[in-house]
Amino acid sequence: MARPKMGKQNRKAREEFELACVEHLDDLYAAAMRLSRNPASAEELVQDTFVRALRFGDSFEWGTNLKAWLFRILTNTFINEYRHKVHERRYLERAAAEPLYDEVLDREARAYASNPEAHAFTAFFRKELERALDDLPEDFRLVVVLADLQGFAYKEIAQMVGCPIGTVMSRLHRGRRLLQRELVDWAVAAGIDVKRAGAETEAEPEGVATTADLEEFRRNRAGRT
Amino acid sequence: MICEANRKYVDAFVDGELEAGLMLEVEAHLEGCGSCAALEKLRRDTRREIADIGARTRAPEHLRQRIRSLPSRRRRLRLFAAATAVPLAAAAALLLVFAWGAGRGNGDERLAEVVDDVVQRHARELPLEVRGPDPALAASWFRGKVDFPVRDPGLRLTGASFEGARVSNVRSSQAAQMVYTVDGHRVSLMIFPAGRVSVDGARVVSSGGQDVFVGRRNGFNVAVVFDGDLAYAVSSDLPVPRLISLIGGMSI
16 A cells, blocks of 8 residues: 655645654754765755755655655765765775685684773773774775664665665774774774784675575575574 | 674664564573674664654754744635634633633642543554663653653563653643553653642542552443552553553553
8 A cells, every 4th residue: 555645635634744844954964964974064964954855855765764765865865976986986995805814803803702891892892983983995884884873774774875785884884994994094003912823814895795695595504404 | 603693683672673582582592692682772772862862952942933923824724724723722721710710729730630631642643752672772762852750661571562652641741651562552751740639539440559549430440540640540441451451550
């Protein structure tokens, strides 16, 4: 059954819709800040998002997720008008080809989990995570912001970004690993003993699901039993 | 080998994106594998910290003003509507104050009024602002949005799957509304400051040493418990005993 669209007829519904949109302003601004990395651009991006949301408000279907709808507009606006395509594409390729030092990252993870309160990573998280996030290439940053900053599901992110779920998973995985690497770099800079022995290159072509798809997992599992 | 296979799923596990069977399999692996469990904890903590960055960021006031002025600039009709609506709203607010004053002779809001409000909010099915499946993430999303602490009430342990949450109201208080599905029925949990609620004359059931206040309105049942300064009210068309067991199973 088709969901009712808001239509033009009901002024009260329209006003409720506009008020409901404004309730998401902080979330949209928080995401825009991380995407555009400066307050002036973030404000512009959010304002453009609202202008479009109000213009296309008649197409919003009541009962569906308003926040996801607004973020779809924000994401499209960002992708089409705010990103720096050529420069970013090169950076993305370079970042995807760089080694991630899996062993070191795993050792860091173990040390962190054994004593998270005392471990320096905690302090780094608070202080540097924001900057590490801003330093991620845009394609990775976009999915990390949508998933981790805003808590959207893979399926919703795929719709917002306009790519398959496998690509969302792969970019998310890669983005989070890069983030972890940045944090390790700071740990090194701060004099924490993190040796890079056993560095491993992990350079999958972008778009391949490094967190393999569920079907593959089931096949592997079936093969084992 | 098994470790490698499971490790690939740590991200999806932390994101709550695995189907139930796979979730249990990875969970079982994490219990016995320190290395994967460490990775899982790091990912989960990182995710929470990033969510915190979002929760801490506020739009500047001038942007809020600019956004609010967008619709009114677009239509003169709206200006007219606003001009008439404001005095009407002021008059309504005044009436409300008088009604309140009379009702607060004993200093409190009655539980029946809270039940009315909880049912109304539950029945309207307004859009969710944050989606499941992770209620802990939703709980942290409320930080800075409501002026009381919201913790994950752990309802999923009682067979509820978390759908999402939104900021709502119960009477004069802000409320955190968390929506679940239990046995195919929609269930709302409202968390709100309990300071003004009077339970005099309300129907009360004792469950596991805890007083549970129950009410019914328009075909919906409501069960309410109080924990310190906060009230927790579940509302659904499920039978009262099921609501009592749900609310009794919360880890508050």
